Amino acid sequence: MAENYSEYDVHANVNCVECHETDEHQIGRRIPLDSTHEDYVEVKSCDSEGCHAGISHGGIVDAHLETIECETCHIPMLPGGNITGKAPISSFSWENGVLEETYHESNFTPTLAWSKGIYNEKLPVMASKDEEGVKLKAFNPINGVWWDEGLDQDVLTNPDNSSSLGNPISPSIVKAADSNGDGKVTSSEIRSYDGNLDKQPDYPNAILRHVDLLYQVSHNIVSKDIGMSDPLKCDNCHGVSASGSLHVNWTLLGYDKDPAETTPPTNFSAKEIPVTIPGQKPVEVEREPAF
Structure with a gap:
């Protein structure tokens, strides 16, 4: 593993077994849908408790x-x-x-x-x-x-x-x-x-x-x-603002066109994505003293 891998993955310093839990020598993994094996341990999902639940x-x-x-x-x-x-x-x-x-x-x-x-x-x-x-x-x-x-x-x-x-x-x-x-x-x-x-x-x-x-x-x-x-935003996949540089191939995915296409076209670059974390301290707003 490259020494600077932490620059490329926010989970680079997370211990593997925190997501790939182990049980009786079985390491957490994606479970095949046609599996008859009863001892598989599934890897944690993003919204597991203790990970990113509630975001x-x-x-x-x-x-x-x-x-x-x-x-x-x-x-x-x-x-x-x-x-x-x-x-x-x-x-x-x-x-x-x-x-x-x-x-x-x-x-x-x-x-x-x-x-x-x-x-x-x-x-x-x-x-x-x-x-x-x-x-x-x-x-x-x-x-x-x-x-x-x-x-x-x-x-x-x-x-x-x-x-x-x-x-x-x-x-x-x-x-x-x-x-x-x-x-x-x-x-x-x-x-x-x-x-x-x-x-x-x-x-x-x-x-x-x-x-x-x-x-x-x-x-x-x-x-x-x-x-x-940066993580993808709305205009990476939708709208006129992403024309010519879309991150997604809508035809490959089975669509005739962008399913979010509007008339007139929407400029999705103006759309902001808020993030709310459970228990996060509210942003303090500075105000002038009342007296």
Whole structure:
């Protein structure tokens, strides 16, 4: 971990187990929705007692919390390069049977996407805004490329967006399918590969998948005083004031346009977000003496 990491995350000096509580050697984590494991310990949420319970950002922003996670606005930027000790991965590919990776060498913006949570038996891809229980969350998207046998109809129909795990082909087999030895594996090569020498292709329906895998982020939390950027405000996502520099892709999220669009257009840069902390001492107002 970089020595200056405390400059990038307000929780940098918080002990890990304060959020990731442990019980019987089980460390708090996000619990897969399809899990049958009964001993999982869930990681604390932002509004847990002793954390940020009761904090208000005003009626309009608080109403957003029904569909938006706190991190969505409080992780506006992620560190690239070696700020955190190692550059975060941007993509990986097993297309040619050997692992090829790219990394974020500079700071980057997380992707905002709909999600219901994580699964053991599904790929972490974007959910639909119309699914019950979805929330808008911040993710580090990692583009993954690999060959699939093409046995799953959903994968064949929608290879790049299906959440199905499918039937990945082993990298060693992919590499062996490179019949001309040029280091590049083509569709015809993998589909005609006959590894068991029975004169029948082993993977006649093989398909190359390019999937944006969404990994939810919870670190690099910013405040108005600490972080790589200020927390998002209304005009980062809505209104004419953010035109050309929106933090959110409304089309990607399933909207035809900004759902807060008004006629005439609203300048959301004028909107302030108040913060009320339970038990906080009121701001003292200086006044002239009465006498």
